[in-house]
Amino acid sequence: MTEVHKNKTKKRNNEFKTGCKKGIPICLGYIPVSFTFGLMAVQGGFPPWFPIFISITNLTSAGQFAGLQLILQNSTLVEIGITTFIINIRYMLMSLSLSQKISPTMSFLKRALISYGITDETFAVSSMEKEELSFGYLGGLMIGPIFGWTLGTSLGAFASSLLSDRIQSAMGIALYAMFIALVIPASKYSKKITAVLFLSVFLSCLCTWTPVLNKIPSGWKLIVATLVSAGIGATLFPIEEGQK
Template sequence: MEINKGNFIDTRKNSIHDFFDGSRQSLPIALGYFPVSFTFGLMAVNGGIPVWIVILISMTNLTSAGQFAGTNLIIAGAGYVEITVTTFVINIRYMLMSLSLSQKIAQGVSNAKRWIMSFGITDETFTVAAMQKKDITFAFMLGLEILPYMGWALGTAAGAVVCTLLPETLQNSMGIALYAMFIALVIPAAKKSKAALAVSACAIFISSLLRWIPVFSVISGGWRIIIATLIACTLGAKFFPMEDVVNAG
């Protein structure tokens, strides 16, 4: 009994240590999420979506680009199929990330805990978790994901509430912040990686063709995103294998 009690105490100490280790590494992610989700809250409320629904979206999703794309389609009055396919294509990478991290999860983690861990996987939390030299515990992932989740939800709430307090002219001008945010996300990655630059340029080129060539004008914005994403990613996978991308990073 004494040995079992000692093992229990050691396990609890390790879990607490892993939790705070994950929280420490997640702090920069949480701080980075706040201004992005603040912009999302501004954009969504400015588009006519009620504040409580905007906050609920960010509390039940943690998908950044998927939320922006899906919410823009909602504001534009797109159909359910278009919204569903668009968000699925944009967010399918999380499925691949989850499968990859499943190989690093410590033994004994239940399926219920794995589902909880998968909810908080984003590009940034995946990167931090994948770089760990040891097996990933539930406590570590919980610590890694809680602060970014709070940063995303609180940023959205702040942006949504502030938007209701701003004058209408200033609300309308806040749409520029969305384009500035995407430029800030794309440019650094494109400067570091030829693959990212090529895929981004390809997606922009295809989207422009679909938007400005008259014969394609009947295609809605959501389907343009889907088509451009699929073609650009397919070409990127063909001409820039994973090892080339990793070496470029």
């Protein structure tokens, strides 16, 4: 092995390790959520392998919960497909945003693999990184959450008494607290980011609490709030290159 080659391998290992470390909190936060999912599915009358099968193939929270509900209600396949698609459209925005942060030379296969692991949380953590995102980093970041999501589902399906109601309830706030921990430090140093953040919070509340607007399906609420607030941000406070 040449010196250059060795350094490259070492760098790749380090990126992978950094990713893994950053994935641990997401992994832990996923356990109570997917636990609830496993529990609900078994209570709905499905065998334990079924929610685990859903968790591995879908790897998403809102979409899975809605999908399970619809399957239980014996909805049509078209209805199930459209509803879960609407809930998941937000991933397009995240995927587009990430496409600008990874190396243009990353192969198609690697991109296709990374796509599977894009969740609200892995997106949140990786989009706060300053540097270009490597395959090693993203892979490392996603492994923990994938494991946690599957583990939590299995625990909920097989050992529903493991987490008490109280602990389950309290842990429900974990992922939101994590989002806050990601967003606040950045907004502390940028009034522009703070403005966009408040605007999207305001729009999200508007879409939740005001009559008429609260009829918008929840998958769209997030998209409307995001498009409008990031759009206004881009128009009022454009980012100069190199200013970030």
